[in-house]
Amino acid sequence: MEKNKSRLRIIDAFRKIEGGEIDPFSFDVKKSIPELRNELKADDLQELSEDAGAINALSGIVNAQGNEVEFLTASSATNPFLLEKTVEALSVEEIAWSLWRSMTPSIDIAQLTAQALKLSLKYKGKGKKIHWQERSGTLVKTKISQSQEFEPKLDSIIQELKELGETDYSSFLNKGDRLERAYLLSFAVTEGMVALKIDPINKKAKIVALKEKAKTDSSVVIPLEEF
Amino acid sequence: MSNEADRAKLDEKVKKASQLLFLRRHRAPGVREWELKKVVGDDYPAVLKALDEKLDSLGLTVKQVIDGGKPRFLIVTKGKPPGDLEPAMGGFKIDAVAALAMALVFLISHGGRAPPSEVESFLSGKFNPQRARTLLARFQDEGYLQTGKGGAYELGWRSKAEIDLGELANNIVSSGSKTSFSKPSSQPP
Numbered sequence: 001m002e003k004n005k006s007r008l009r010i011i012d013a014f015r016k017i018e019g020g021e022i023d024p025f026s027f028d029v030k031k032s033i034p035e036l037r038n039e040l041k042a043d044d045l046q047e048l049s050e051d052a053g054a055i056n057a058l059s060g061i062v063n064a065q066g067n068e069v070e071f072l073t074a075s076s077a078t079n080p081f082l083l084e085k086t087v088e089a090l091s092v093e094e095i096a097w098s099l100w101r102s103m104t105p106s107i108d109i110a111q112l113t114a115q116a117l118k119l120s121l122k123y124k125g126k127g128k129k130i131h132w133q134e135r136s137g138t139l140v141k142t143k144i145s146q147s148q149e150f151e152p153k154l155d156s157i158i159q160e161l162k163e164l165g166e167t168d169y170s171s172f173l174n175k176g177d178r179l180e181r182a183y184l185l186s187f188a189v190t191e192g193m194v195a196l197k198i199d200p201i202n203k204k205a206k207i208v209a210l211k212e213k214a215k216t217d218s219s220v221v222i223p224l225e226e227f
Numbered sequence: 228m229s230n231e232a233d234r235a236k237l238d239e240k241v242k243k244a245s246q247l248l249f250l251r252r253h254r255a256p257g258v259r260e261w262e263l264k265k266v267v268g269d270d271y272p273a274v275l276k277a278l279d280e281k282l283d284s285l286g287l288t289v290k291q292v293i294d295g296g297k298p299r300f301l302i303v304t305k306g307k308p309p310g311d312l313e314p315a316m317g318g319f320k321i322d323a324v325a326a327l328a329m330a331l332v333f334l335i336s337h338g339g340r341a342p343p344s345e346v347e348s349f350l351s352g353k354f355n356p357q358r359a360r361t362l363l364a365r366f367q368d369e370g371y372l373q374t375g376k377g378g379a380y381e382l383g384w385r386s387k388a389e390i391d392l393g394e395l396a397n398n399i400v401s402s403g404s405k406t407s408f409s410k411p412s413s414q415p416p
Binding site: 017018019023024067081084088089097098099101103104107109 | 248249250251256257287290301302303304305306307308314316321322324325327328329331332333335336337338339340341342345349352353375376377378379380385388389390391392394395396397398399400402403
């Protein structure tokens with residue numbers, strides 16, 4: 001064991017540096033090289049493997065030191081201790097504003113997909129978590145090709161509605177995949193291509209295709225039972 | 228093929244690329260190189276350049292960042308957001324924005340990596356430990372933090388893409404000096 005002292009010390013130091021437990025510069029690489037050289041006398045395959053492990057760890061430590069120098073040069077010349085102490089003294093709002101003023105946030109559009117709606121309903125029914133693989137699976141299926149199919153489907157559903165005239169919302173959904181039709185209709189209504197009318201007495205929803213686009217000015221709640 | 232046909236083809240690809248980049252389909256924003264190649268084609272760099280020119284007038288730009296050793300592309304604001312806008316980061320509340328800043332500052336002051344327990348403990352100075360853990364897990368999901376080989380927290384690809392770490396450190400220090408010498412304000416510090 002004494003024989004392998006330097007090798008084990010180097011491997012242990014590398015593990016701690018990788019885990020962020022110690023500063024890469026707390027390890028003296030120069031001093032360790034001659035010590036390690038004295039120990040590198042492999043008699044068998046096992047010894048050879050341990051020697052290789054130690055050399056790999058030592059090069060990893062040198063790499064970590066290089067990364068740290070690069071990181072500190074690129075990020076800031078501010079005293080790390082001062083930085084931490086200053087953050088502790090600031091309010092939550094001041095810290096948040098400091099970050100906000102130093103960033104270029106990413107921009108994207110959140111979208112609700114038919115798959116996400118189906119999953120939500122599944123969750124609603126069972127009231128328990130859905131496995132991540134199942135969630136990821138639906139995301140994988142939501143590809144750009146769907147958006148290429150979207151417009152023809154939307155046109156087709158509006159045409160169908162034009163032929164039917166004013167019709168009951170729920171029975172219209174029943175003519176095919178309810179969720180997909182509801183999803184498409186929601187776009188048609190939002191875009192002003194279809195009008196959604198709610199009877200104030202019996203609360204029944206009716207839909208009608210419009211000849212010209214109309215502005216929608218209110219939101220309508222469709223009870224979950226409709227699905 | 229005529230120039231006009233080439234132009235029309237490029238415009239069509241720019242549309243596809245913008246849909247791909249704007250419509251978020253994963254928890255984290257942006258698309259990987261293989262997705263762009265698949266949808267737009269091998270000439271995606273030229274398409275992104277054309278898209279970037281169009282986005283310029285809107286104050287946006289396409290940014291490339293390395294995620295897991297491979298390129299990833301996302302749309303970010305060009306220049307800093309206007310100072311009169313409240314911090315708004317994909318549904319993060321202001322306390323979550325502050326927690327992210329704290330985690331990043333802690334990593335900056337520890338050479339870019341630190342054990343999760345130490346980051347949690349630092350955040351626990353302002354948040355309860357459970358909230359700190361939840362927020363750190365979310366920052367990982369969103370790509371702002373990542374776990375390195377040895378289990379330490381490191382800066383995630385999204386922090387590198389969206390945040391100027393040097394400026395964050397300077398802003399923190401300058402806010403600190405204002406707080407030390409003047410009365411704290413509830414307005415943008």
